[in-house]
Amino acid sequence: MENSAILxxxxxxxxxxxxxxxxxxxxAAISEILDAFATLSxxxxxxxETRYLQDYLQSQxxxxxxxxxxxxxxxxxFSSENLFIIDQNSAENLARAFGLEETEIQDVNELSDVILxxxxxxxxxxxxxxAQEMSIEVSFSPPHVKLLNSIExxxxxxxxxxxxxxxxxxxxxxxNQNIRGELLILTTDDTIEFxxxxxxxxxxxx
Amino acid sequence: MKILVAxxxxxxxxxxxxxxxxxxxxxxxxxxxxxxxETIDLYKEHAPTLVFLDLTMPVMDGFTALKLIRQHDSNAxxxxxxxxxxxxxxxxVREDGAMDFVKKPISEAKMQQILEKIK
Numbered sequence: 001m002e003n004s005a006i007l008x009x010x011x012x013x014x015x016x017x018x019x020x021x022x023x024x025x026x027x028a029a030i031s032e033i034l035d036a037f038a039t040l041s042x043x044x045x046x047x048x049e050t051r052y053l054q055d056y057l058q059s060q061x062x063x064x065x066x067x068x069x070x071x072x073x074x075x076x077x078f079s080s081e082n083l084f085i086i087d088q089n090s091a092e093n094l095a096r097a098f099g100l101e102e103t104e105i106q107d108v109n110e111l112s113d114v115i116l117x118x119x120x121x122x123x124x125x126x127x128x129x130x131a132q133e134m135s136i137e138v139s140f141s142p143p144h145v146k147l148l149n150s151i152e153x154x155x156x157x158x159x160x161x162x163x164x165x166x167x168x169x170x171x172x173x174x175x176n177q178n179i180r181g182e183l184l185i186l187t188t189d190d191t192i193e194f195x196x197x198x199x200x201x202x203x204x205x206x
Numbered sequence: 207m208k209i210l211v212a213x214x215x216x217x218x219x220x221x222x223x224x225x226x227x228x229x230x231x232x233x234x235x236x237x238x239x240x241x242x243x244e245t246i247d248l249y250k251e252h253a254p255t256l257v258f259l260d261l262t263m264p265v266m267d268g269f270t271a272l273k274l275i276r277q278h279d280s281n282a283x284x285x286x287x288x289x290x291x292x293x294x295x296x297x298x299v300r301e302d303g304a305m306d307f308v309k310k311p312i313s314e315a316k317m318q319q320i321l322e323k324i325k
Contacts, residue, residue, distance in 0.1 A: 029289060033221065033311045098217065110216075117215035120262060121310055124289035137294045142214055142264040 006047050006164060006192060011199045015166075016045050018133050018202075019126075023168055023183075026125035030118065034097050043183075044169045050162050050186065054154075060169070060182065061151045062087050068112065069154060070119035070145040074127055076138035079191055081162065082123040083184040084115070088147070090179040091115055097179070112145045119143045122183055126168070134198045162186035207324075208252055212239040212271070213260040213287070218310070222258050222287065225317045242266025246274050249282070256324055258312075259304075261288040261295065269298065276303040283324055287312055 007015060023043045048056055061067060066088040074080045086094070088111075095105045095114045104110040120143050131138045148154060166185040187195075209226065211219045219238050226234060237252055239245040243266045245259065257275065261268035268286060275282045286299045289310040296307045305323070308316055 025291070026289075029310055032313070113216045117217045120215065120218075121289040124262065125291060125310075128290045128292045128295070131292055137292060140262045140290060142262050142267075 006049075007196065007199070010203055011196060012047075014199045014203055015047075015195070018130060019043065019045050019166070019168060022126045022130035022133065025129040026122040029121045029125050033121075044167075046167045046169075048165050048167065050159050050165055053159060053165050053184075054156060056165075056167070057085070057151050057154070057182075061085060063152070064150050065089070067148045067151050067154075068115045068145055069148055070115050070143050071158075072119060072123045072143035073141040074123075074138050074185075075141065076131075077136050077191075077194055078127070078131060078134070078138050079188065080127075081158075081186040082119070082127065082143075083186065084119040084122060084143075084181060085151070085184070086115060086118075086179070086181040090181065093179050094118065108147055112147065116143055116145045118181075119145065122181075126183070127185075134195075134202075136198070159186060161188070163189045164192050207256065208235045208237065208254040210237045210239060210245065210248055210252065210254040210257045212242070212245040212257065212263070212268070214240050214263045215260075218260065218287075221311055225312060225314050228314055229317045229321060242268060242271030242274075245271045246278070249275050250278060253279070255283065256320075257282065257284045258287050259284050261286060261290055261299075269302070272299060272302050272304055285320055 020043065068086050068091050070084040072082045074082060091111050092105050095111055098114060100110060123143065124140050127138060164187050166187060168183040211222050213219045223236055237248050237254060239248050241263045249257065259268045259272060272284055275284060283305045285306045285308060286304045287308045287310055291309050299307055306320060
């Protein structure tokens with residue numbers, strides 16, 4: 001379950017730095033939309049095997065609370081799938097921050113649309129910046145979103161084709177309201193091997 | 207001026223329309239599309255002066271829609287608005303005839319600049 005089983009210390013440190021920069025690009029875009037009142041914590045990055053994902057989510061995500069789950073496929077050499085998970089309270093706070101009326105916030109379709117766009121901006125900005133840093137090209141499929149009654153309801157069958165998860169966890173603070181979201185990047189062994197080679201190349205050049 | 211705003215997210219379209227409203231000196235007619243195919247259909251029907259086009263959309267993506275719009279009208283003015291900030295994506299849409307590439311979210315200053323350019 002430890003990162004060290006997948007990446008060595010230098011690779012982990014290099015990846016952490018690249019993702020920090022890349023995620024900064026995504027969160028900057030969200031901050032711009034929310035104006036200057038939003039602050040985003042430095043992301044906590046971890047890599048785990050997908051078989052531990054449910055345990056991780058049970059420990060991190062509010063169990064028993066409805067969750068929006070958005071997914072977006074990343075195509076190219078960095079073939080992966082992004083998952084953005086946000087609880088319904090946070091989603092409602094986010095929608096308020098975006099200026100939606102209370103009647104709109106009670107509409108699941110309106111809330112889903114907000115999550116769809118947030119996922120698109122966070123995921124596309126982060127991954128395209130990351131790809132730029134790694135000198136690779138990727139393309140994006142449109143994101144999909146659904147509301148689960150609880151994280152235990154997540155159909156994990158689609159996760160089986162992946163082997164590792166890069167977890168980027170952050171908390172967005174907006175006018176004393178915490179909005180917590182988890183961005184997860186599901187990757188295959190091939191993708192991790194590809195990243196390792198690129199990380200080693202970057203480290204060699206330093 | 208007729209302006210076509212194409213994005214699969216209603217919120218993204220609302221953000222662009224809000225900035226357009228904040229910038230406009232005279233009223234614009236806004237048309238909205240939710241995917242690339244709808245963008246082409248509405249472009250042919252309304253012949254808008256300006257198109258704001260997202261790249262990641264269902265049914266047909268923005269890259270393909272841009273090519274088809276420019277095939278239909280080589281003078282079409284299309285501004286791509288995307289969170290995909292890769293150099294390759296920017297170069298491709300410029301090669302395919304996009305007037306500009308704007309990183310999401312579009313700012314009021316950038317919108318003013320675009321509107322000035324097409325006046």
